Amino acid sequence: MVRGVLLDISGVLYQDDEPLPGAVAAVQKLQQAGIDFRLLTNTSRRTAEAIYYDLKRMGFAISEQQLYTAPRAMLDYLQLKDLRPYCLMHPNLETEFARLNHTNPNAVVVCDAGERFDYKGLNKAFQVLMNDGAELLAIGENRYFRSRNRLQLDAGPFVKALEYASGKQAKVLGKPAKAFFDSALHSLNLPADEVLMVGDDVESDVSGAQRAGLRACLVKTGKYRVGDEASAPDALLADDLLQLVEEQVLAA
The missing domain is CATH 3.40.50.1000 (HAD superfamily/HAD-like)
Known part of the structure; x- marks a missing residue:
């Protein structure tokens, strides 16, 4: 049952x-x-609050406590470990991580960054990871998602690229x-x-x-x-x- x-x-x-x-x-x-x-x-292109209100608008009668997002799990982990992240993420999500200390980063956070998955951003993430003790943290390892009836690259391929380049294994915080x-x-x-x-x-x-x-x-x-x-x-x-x-x- x-x-x-x-x-x-x-x-x-x-x-x-x-x-x-x-x-x-x-x-x-x-x-x-x-x-x-x-x-x-x-999903890491919108905050948990935005997702919640979208669901309510669509007619889903839910409470905020019923919503579990990978970015929230990531934020909890960073705060628990007192890590200073370099974030590859979509600009819509930056407000959830703004209160963290981002100076001299000792961790790389990879979300679905969309157009921010460029050489400059990925190379900066690689350089952070080459420091001793720096952690590679990922929302997930999804290969792709569907949007507007087309398949789009998700964060997973970029996580794998950083794993290969740095020799470090990503810790996945979401599904x-x-x-x-x-x-x-x-x-x-x-x-x-x-x-x-x-x-x-x-x-x-x-x-x-x-x-x-x-x-x-x-x-x-x-x-x-x-x-x-x-x-x-x-x-x-x-x-x-x-x-x-x-x-x-x-x-x-």
């Missing part, structure tokens, strides 16, 4: 700032059935890191085997959740591409979130 659900956001609940068909109704059905849920996202899933499970106060992760990314969402001990479902929306399910044969598969909720979660 599924007692809790973890939901990826982009590609599962909405796409290009519009709710996906049936997604609002699916969330309402979970709420009416008393099934608690959390929203997990590696598919087990600690990120564990934090959401702790909030739900449920064991992993009673929680279902739903996502459109077979690597970050589905396989990552399975390695963390959760059940998982791949939905055929967002960045899903035909044949992705072959990478996670033990996962559920659904056309969209509403079909999953009606036919497999509530019918169980």
Whole structure:
């Protein structure tokens, strides 16, 4: 029996700032059935506050406490370790990290920086990493995402480039890191085997959740591409979130 659900956001609940068909109704059905849920996202072009208000505007009746973002996890880690980051990130996200000390950096933070992934920025990150003890920290290792019906490069390829150049292994703070899933499970106060992760990314969402001990479902929306399910044969598969909720979660 599924007692809790973890939901990826982009590609599962909405796409290009519009709710996906049936997604609002699916969330309402979970709420009416008393099934608690959390929203997990590696999105790093907008602040958590902006994502929350976008979801509310689209009709999703959620609380801010139900939203778990990888940038927030990154910020918590930097503050806990008292690190001084050099940040490769989108300008929309800079306000969340503005209060940190960025002088003489001893860590590199890689988010989805968009047009800021240029030689100058990547070379500066490389130079920081070549200092003794400097850490390479990543929101995630996603290879690409879907936007405006086109696939776009995500942060993962640039993280791999910095790993190769510096010889250092990145610490991932968002999906598919087990600690990120564990934090959401702790909030739900449920064991992993009673929680279902739903996502459109077979690597970050589905396989990552399975390695963390959760059940998982791949939905055929967002960045899903035909044949992705072959990478996670033990996962559920659904056309969209509403079909999953009606036919497999509530019918169980």
